[in-house]
Amino acid sequence: MLNxxxxxxxxxxxxxxxxxxxxxxxxxxxxxxxxxxxxxxxxAMVKVGESYVQLLCxxxxxxxxxxxxxxxxxGLHHVGYRVTNCSxxxxxxxxxxxxxxxxxPRPGSRGTTVAxxxxxEAFGTLIELVQV
Ligand code: CMX
Ligand code: CO
Numbered sequence: 740m741l742n743x744x745x746x747x748x749x750x751x752x753x754x755x756x757x758x759x760x761x762x763x764x765x766x767x768x769x770x771x772x773x774x775x776x777x778x779x780x781x782x783a784m785v786k787v788g789e790s791y792v793q794l795l796c797x798x799x800x801x802x803x804x805x806x807x808x809x810x811x812x813x814g815l816h817h818v819g820y821r822v823t824n825c826s827x828x829x830x831x832x833x834x835x836x837x838x839x840x841x842x843x844p845r846p847g848s849r850g851t852t853v854a855x856x857x858x859x860e861a862f863g864t865l866i867e868l869v870q871v
Contacts, residue, residue, distance in 0.1 A: 740828050745819040745851075745869040746784065746791040750804050752813060754783055754796040761785045761792065773848045780804050782848055793819070817855075817865035825870035829854040837861070844870070 751757040761767040770791070771784040779802035785792040795816055797805035807816060822828040825844040833839055838857035847853030847869060856866040 740822055740831070741820040742823060743821040744790050745821040745867075745871070746793040747818055748782075748793040748795050748816040748867075750795050750807050750811075750813055750816040752796065752808060754781060754794055757794045757796075758783050758785070761794070767792070771849055774798060775848050777845070778802070778804075784849070817858075817867050819853075819867040819869045822868050822870055825852045825854055825868050828868045829856075832856055844868075 749757070758769055761769075767785045767787065769783045770786045772782065773784075774781045776798075779798050781796050781798055783794040785794060795804055797808065799805065804816065829839060829841070829844060833842075837860045840855035840857055841853075844852045844854045847867075849871075852870040854868045856868065858865040
């Protein structure tokens, strides 16, 4: 079901500084930027092969990413796996009784359809199912 790693998300305090770091250290370029208002975050997608590093910065104090930065500091926030059918993949996880954060798929950035799975039963890793 997991076709590819779509992105690895890293929570950062200063988006411009993180973009500069990837550019200077690795000559890696931002391919897409977007404010995801539902999640109160701004993303910069840095291209890595066919995948991305999603640099993620809160747009306000109520963002769960702001809470994450406060509690845990900057670092790995979640892994996004590319799936063919987000709804089917989510239903499977739900039918097995694992906790999810989205009962139904919803719009993500770049016109994707996404659903988040709770980290508590996923061995401490927040998972995003991404249908491109
Ligand atoms: N990875 C792993 N564990 C995490 C986590 C993360 N990113 N964020 C929080 N947790 C853990 C906390 O440490 C806490 O663990 P304990 O109970 O052991 O202390 C537990 O999850 C609950 O954390 P919390 O602080 O009480 O809950 P939050 O209100 O911060 O919510 C979460 C956490 C995962 C439910 C929330 O971040 C969420 O719903 N995420 C899905 C949406 C999202 O992340 N959007 C931003 C990205 C958008 C995108 O990529 O497109
Ligand atoms: Co993501």
